[in-house]
Amino acid sequence: MVQAQQSPNAAARTHAVTEAVNKVRQIEGEHGVTREALERIRTVLIELARHKDLFPESDYPSPSEQERSLMYLLSEDPDHRFALYLSTGVPGRASPPHNHTTWAAIAGIDGEEENRVYERVDDGSVPGKGEIREVRRVVLRAGDGVAFLPNDIHSIHVVSPTPTRHLHMYGMSVEHLPNRIEFDMEAGTCKVFPASRGIRK
Ligand SMILES: [Fe+2]
Numbered sequence: 001m002v003q004a005q006q007s008p009n010a011a012a013r014t015h016a017v018t019e020a021v022n023k024v025r026q027i028e029g030e031h032g033v034t035r036e037a038l039e040r041i042r043t044v045l046i047e048l049a050r051h052k053d054l055f056p057e058s059d060y061p062s063p064s065e066q067e068r069s070l071m072y073l074l075s076e077d078p079d080h081r082f083a084l085y086l087s088t089g090v091p092g093r094a095s096p097p098h099n100h101t102t103w104a105a106i107a108g109i110d111g112e113e114e115n116r117v118y119e120r121v122d123d124g125s126v127p128g129k130g131e132i133r134e135v136r137r138v139v140l141r142a143g144d145g146v147a148f149l150p151n152d153i154h155s156i157h158v159v160s161p162t163p164t165r166h167l168h169m170y171g172m173s174v175e176h177l178p179n180r181i182e183f184d185m186e187a188g189t190c191k192v193f194p195a196s197r198g199i200r201k
Helices: 008-029 036-050
Strands: 069-075 081-089 105-112 113-120 134-141 146-150 153-158 162-174 180-186 189-193
Touching: 008 036, 008 069, 008 081, 036 105, 036 146, 036 162, 105 113, 105 134, 134 146
Parallel strands: none
Antiparallel strands: 069 081, 081 162, 105 146, 105 162, 113 134, 113 153, 180 189
16 A cells, blocks of 8 residues: 655644544535535535645646546544545546545546536446437536535546646445446446545555
8 A cells, every 4th residue: 555645734634634523424414415415515625625835746646648537535433434536537537427426526626627427318227228418517616616426427638738636526436336337328328336446545
């Protein structure tokens, strides 16, 4: 396991991260998982992402061309809930369209992460079939954010010439999401998107 380096501002980062996660936990507790609650969570994450100095390249290095993308764990509850990551990807890196089976929120620190949002067209009654169509695109730069309900479908695409550095937060650790679905839009198919591995802690 690779440890993130600890810089002089590690204490300030720990404090800011803890405060933000506490707010998110409280929002979900009071409002549940709704669009309104996610809007509040998105705002908390954007505020945390404004502190660019707390998440420097020296502590969270960008991925190599071979690695393509990295996820650094910033916070996670003992029961794996309320998991916060710094996500960084090289130019051109993309994910397939997928859902999360838990809520998700993203806020930009640096670089441009395009989020393409889809809606499912078929009713899911045929195993392996999964038709989606794109409904909007939003490019997340510093100060921007977006949030998704558990069944929302998105894909991410690094469209800046420099690596992205974005905060990603989920209602449950991405290492404990075994039932996410990923879609092949051209083929009209879907399959399980396995739980994430290789998270740096
Ligand atoms: Fe995602």
